Amino acid sequence: MKKLALLILFSLLLLTALTAFNTGKSIFFADSYMLRAKGVEAAYWNPANLQQKKGIDFWLPITNLGICINNNSLDLDTYNYVVSRDTLNDIDKRKILDKIDGSLRSAIESNVSIVGFAFDNMSISSSLHLTGKLALSERYLDLLLYGNTDTLYVFNKSTTDAGGLGYVDITFAMGNFTLPYIPKTIPPIRAGFAVSALIGVGNAIMEEFNGYFSSSMEGADLRQDIVLHTGIGGFGQKAMLGLASNITPNLEVGLTLDNLFGNINWSLTTQETNIQVVANDIYAVNISEDFYDYSNETLDIGSYSTKLPPELRLGVLYNMPWANFSLDYLQGFKTSIITSGIGRFSLAAQFLPWEFLPLNIGVGFGNSQYPWRISYGIGYYSNKVELGLGWQSVKNFIPGYKTKGIAIGSYLKVHI
Amino acid sequence: MNKIYFTLITALILLTACDVKKPTLPSWFMDLSIPVINEKFYVSDLIDSVNIVTDENEVLTVTANGEADTNEFGTLLFTPSVQVSGFPILGSSFDLTIPFEDQEGKVGVAYAEIVEGNFQNCFRDLHPDVQQISLTFSDFYLPNNQNLVLTSNGSGNWVTTNLAGLHIGVANSNQVINELHLSFQVTPSMPAGVQVATFDFQAKEPISLGEFRGTLNNYPIGLEDSGSLVNIDYPYGLDQAINLESAYLQITLTNYLGFGSVFSGQLLATNSSGETSLIDIVDEEGNNYQIEPATEEEDPRTMEIQFGHNVSQLLQIMPTTINIINGQFLINSGTNIGNLIPTDSIHIFYTVSAPLTFTLHEHEITIAEEQEFNIPEENRERIQKNAISASLKLEIQNKLPIGASAKLFFSNTPDIDTQNPATYDIMKEAAINSADQVPGFQNVDLTLNKEELNIFTAEQVYMRFAFSFDETETPVTIHTSTSDYIHIKGMVTARVFIEKEED
Numbered sequence: 001m002k003k004l005a006l007l008i009l010f011s012l013l014l015l016t017a018l019t020a021f022n023t024g025k026s027i028f029f030a031d032s033y034m035l036r037a038k039g040v041e042a043a044y045w046n047p048a049n050l051q052q053k054k055g056i057d058f059w060l061p062i063t064n065l066g067i068c069i070n071n072n073s074l075d076l077d078t079y080n081y082v083v084s085r086d087t088l089n090d091i092d093k094r095k096i097l098d099k100i101d102g103s104l105r106s107a108i109e110s111n112v113s114i115v116g117f118a119f120d121n122m123s124i125s126s127s128l129h130l131t132g133k134l135a136l137s138e139r140y141l142d143l144l145l146y147g148n149t150d151t152l153y154v155f156n157k158s159t160t161d162a163g164g165l166g167y168v169d170i171t172f173a174m175g176n177f178t179l180p181y182i183p184k185t186i187p188p189i190r191a192g193f194a195v196s197a198l199i200g201v202g203n204a205i206m207e208e209f210n211g212y213f214s215s216s217m218e219g220a221d222l223r224q225d226i227v228l229h230t231g232i233g234g235f236g237q238k239a240m241l242g243l244a245s246n247i248t249p250n251l252e253v254g255l256t257l258d259n260l261f262g263n264i265n266w267s268l269t270t271q272e273t274n275i276q277v278v279a280n281d282i283y284a285v286n287i288s289e290d291f292y293d294y295s296n297e298t299l300d301i302g303s304y305s306t307k308l309p310p311e312l313r314l315g316v317l318y319n320m321p322w323a324n325f326s327l328d329y330l331q332g333f334k335t336s337i338i339t340s341g342i343g344r345f346s347l348a349a350q351f352l353p354w355e356f357l358p359l360n361i362g363v364g365f366g367n368s369q370y371p372w373r374i375s376y377g378i379g380y381y382s383n384k385v386e387l388g389l390g391w392q393s394v395k396n397f398i399p400g401y402k403t404k405g406i407a408i409g410s411y412l413k414v415h416i
Numbered sequence: 417m418n419k420i421y422f423t424l425i426t427a428l429i430l431l432t433a434c435d436v437k438k439p440t441l442p443s444w445f446m447d448l449s450i451p452v453i454n455e456k457f458y459v460s461d462l463i464d465s466v467n468i469v470t471d472e473n474e475v476l477t478v479t480a481n482g483e484a485d486t487n488e489f490g491t492l493l494f495t496p497s498v499q500v501s502g503f504p505i506l507g508s509s510f511d512l513t514i515p516f517e518d519q520e521g522k523v524g525v526a527y528a529e530i531v532e533g534n535f536q537n538c539f540r541d542l543h544p545d546v547q548q549i550s551l552t553f554s555d556f557y558l559p560n561n562q563n564l565v566l567t568s569n570g571s572g573n574w575v576t577t578n579l580a581g582l583h584i585g586v587a588n589s590n591q592v593i594n595e596l597h598l599s600f601q602v603t604p605s606m607p608a609g610v611q612v613a614t615f616d617f618q619a620k621e622p623i624s625l626g627e628f629r630g631t632l633n634n635y636p637i638g639l640e641d642s643g644s645l646v647n648i649d650y651p652y653g654l655d656q657a658i659n660l661e662s663a664y665l666q667i668t669l670t671n672y673l674g675f676g677s678v679f680s681g682q683l684l685a686t687n688s689s690g691e692t693s694l695i696d697i698v699d700e701e702g703n704n705y706q707i708e709p710a711t712e713e714e715d716p717r718t719m720e721i722q723f724g725h726n727v728s729q730l731l732q733i734m735p736t737t738i739n740i741i742n743g744q745f746l747i748n749s750g751t752n753i754g755n756l757i758p759t760d761s762i763h764i765f766y767t768v769s770a771p772l773t774f775t776l777h778e779h780e781i782t783i784a785e786e787q788e789f790n791i792p793e794e795n796r797e798r799i800q801k802n803a804i805s806a807s808l809k810l811e812i813q814n815k816l817p818i819g820a821s822a823k824l825f826f827s828n829t830p831d832i833d834t835q836n837p838a839t840y841d842i843m844k845e846a847a848i849n850s851a852d853q854v855p856g857f858q859n860v861d862l863t864l865n866k867e868e869l870n871i872f873t874a875e876q877v878y879m880r881f882a883f884s885f886d887e888t889e890t891p892v893t894i895h896t897s898t899s900d901y902i903h904i905k906g907m908v909t910a911r912v913f914i915e916k917e918e919d
Contacts, residue, residue, distance in 0.1 A: 048610065076434055076436065079436070079437070080435065080436070080437045082442060083437050083438065083439055083440050083441075083442065084437055085442040086442060086443065087442060087443045087444060087445075088442050088443070088444035092444075093444065105500070139884075144446070145444060145446060146446055146447065147446035147447035147448045147449070147912075148447075148448060148449050149447055168800070170877065214906075215450070215451060216807075216907070217454060217456050217905035217907055218451070218454055218905070219451045219813055220450070220451045281454070282451065283451050283452055283453050283454060283455075283906075284450055284451065284452040284453070284908065289449050399434070402435055416549060
């Protein structure tokens with residue numbers, strides 16, 4: 001049991017060691033960014049918009065980053081409330097558990113730029129992507145707070161899960177191709193593509209998590225089966241296709257299909273860890289030191305792949321002299337550690353009281369797997385330099401006591 | 417990179433001016449339910465095939481057995497009481513017949529080895545011409561199977577003849593010797609009618625006989641001191657709470673004697689209070705049991721005697737000992753020839769069986785042994801700090817026809833007196849009904865509050881257990897089938913206080 005606890009703790013530590021997934025600047029707009037990304041960033045959002053009028057657009061190392069840490073249940077207010085209590089009464093316990101909808105889920109996503117530059121209608125870039133997630137069944141907390149007041153507690157992968165993925169992409173993108181054979185009555189449609197070589201850093205995925213704990217007059221039974229795959233060192237690829245069109249001078253629409261052929265094959269070090277804890281018919285009168293069977297077996301296994309399911313993104317951007325507005329819709333084809341099979345909308349606006357001082361706000365509408373969030377950002381713009389800092393609050397309008405998570409992003413681009 | 421994140425997060429927190437309180441773990445109460453037991457205790461598990469068995473009707477039966485012997489038969493005393501005085505011996509040869517019977521009329525000898533014995537004879541008034549008179553005993557034999565022959569030169573003195581080593585009669589003879597046949601032969605020969613001497617003979621002292629063949633009548637053989645035929649040790653003073661309904665005594669007799677006998681005796685039962693009960697060992701018609709003799713075909717002879725009709729009378733007083741008193745085997749062979757050797761005996765193997773059909777009456781039984789628990793310091797501290805209350809929930813299915821109530825006494829000092837509340841700290845009581853009253857599971861809740869739990873914060877805890885059966889008006893029987901058991905399920909539910917452990 002101690003080892004199992006350590007494993008869970010390790011998973012948590014692993015999670016906190018992971019960093020982000022989004023490009024830094026997209027955090028400013030709550031990911032309503034498909035038609036806003038220009039320069040190097042377009043390679044990750046819509047390569048159709050790769051078009052440099054002149055010069056080179058540089059992405060400096062590290063300065064473009066984003067990190068998001070969130071959970072679906074707990075906030076600072078709850079934390080302060082809990083730690084300020086000497087003793088938790090039943091109302092306090094219920095207050096904690098009512099905030100958790102079946103599972104306490106947390107995620108961390110991060111993206112850090114390594115290097116990138118764009119010129120003409122192409123770009124070459126590299127960035128580090130790290131993401132991790134942890135889900136802990138509400139029933140564990142129920143057990144911890146109330147004790148085993150029910151006769152049966154079932155745990156499975158739908159409510160308890162953990163995983164992590166880290167990889168570096170080297171991406172080449174070209175865009176601004178005008179699609180031929182388009183009737184003249186239809187505005188020109190730009191197209192682009194991006195191909196990425198993926199270098200896998202590490203991967204951990206829980207293949208199986210099944211368990212139960214029952215306690216009744218018939219005895220106590222416990223079973224927990226965990227199968228964990230870990231891989232270090234791998235290679236893969238993915239591709240993105242993008243389309244964009246200015247329907248009117250002020251209205252632009254776009255579409256991307258990302259993660260095409262997305263796959264990372266883990267081959268350098270791959271292992272499968274099987275953990276099993278079984279105890280049957282436990283009674284106090286017959287309990288002994290070996291009342292349970294515990295096995296922890298780690299085997300070297302052959303290579304395995306992490307699929308990156310395709311994602312479809314639709315976007316619309318409306319430009320005005322003093323502001324612009326965008327609406328994005330993202331639909332993954334399958335749920336994975338980096339994609340969601342449930343679609344979501346995001347809406348963003350950028351206000352330009354002065355051209356050099358963009359003020360940004362965005363709203364990401366949530367779903368059952370993705371808590372809603374709101375973003376704020378401020379930046380500086382000139383022909384040579386762009387920089388900015390933004391933050392995001394999950395399930396609360398501003399980062400504060402009720403926030404379920406925060407994200408921060410920064411960007412720094414140089415144009416010469 | 418982490419420093420950058422930390423800086424950014426800190427900046428963000430400062431920006432929003434959130435107050436993050438120092439992380440401290442609050443305490444809380446939680447309820448733990450721990451299954452304690454789920455077990456069926458079968459009556460048949462009590463069977464040890466030695467003292468607790470099951471009978472053909474699957475009734476649990478308490479049994480005890482042992483053995484006893486008569487004394488070895490030893491030497492047989494034959495007292496002939498022969499007296500011949502002044503018998504004139506006439507002529508050259510002469511035959512004389514003398515009655516040779518047991519003075520008490522008990523022993524008739526057809527053949528017997530003489531272990532010890534003698535007789536006296538005397539020849540006097542010898543005729544001057546006679547040189548020697550020889551006397552032949554046709555019924556006494558030397559070890560070489562030659563007849564006993566005595567000679568006399570007429571000294572006129574009594575001569576004692578040691579008979580040890582001689583035997584009377586012929587082996588395997590079926591003819592009882594009632595007379596001694598004596599033959600006189602005079603040397604030299606004398607004319608007929610001339611008195612050549614006067615003969616005196618006497619055999620009055622008992623003759624000890626070894627191997628014997630003949631008849632025995634009105635001959636008793638006593639049992640050795642049988643001691644306690646049965647010692648019954650009732651656990652926990654159970655004898656005070658029950659009355660057995662029936663019991664059986666089976667005696668297996670092994671008779672090595674070639675004589676039948678009539679067995680008589682009495683069974684004396686004594687209980688722990690000194691109360692006694694006495695019954696005759698007779699059959700249902702009131703007759704003594706007849707023991708058949710060993711024969712060539714069946715040696716020794718074995719027979720079984722079953723008592724059942726009146727042994728239960730003994731057990732009404734729940735005896736702790738049962739003795740055979742006045743036990744004897746009386747041999748009356750009549751004219752039938754039997755045989756024996758001194759080492760012959762009668763062996764008794766007995767079995768007392770008491771099917772557990774009994775009537776219960778109210779009597780509290782206190783388990784003599786006081787349980788002592790040593791509570792480790794770590795657990796004592798946990799109980800003191802964390803345990804708020806505890807309850808033991810039991811589900812008991814009693815498939816037996818008896819009910820009982822149990823009491824548990826706890827104390828931090830030894831020598832609990834269940835009758836003296838000053839000697840214990842807490843007492844918990846639970847009642848279990850019989851299967852007739854409640855055929856399904858019965859719930860029993862034993863709850864300990866915080867104050868009562870504090871007993872377990874001491875290093876030593878003492879416990880004593882007492883129980884009493886529910887009184888039954890009619891006899892109940894304990895069976896041993898697979899459906900006769902007590903099923904106990906138990907769950908301890910404890911309310912514990914969770915708090916951060918001090919460093």
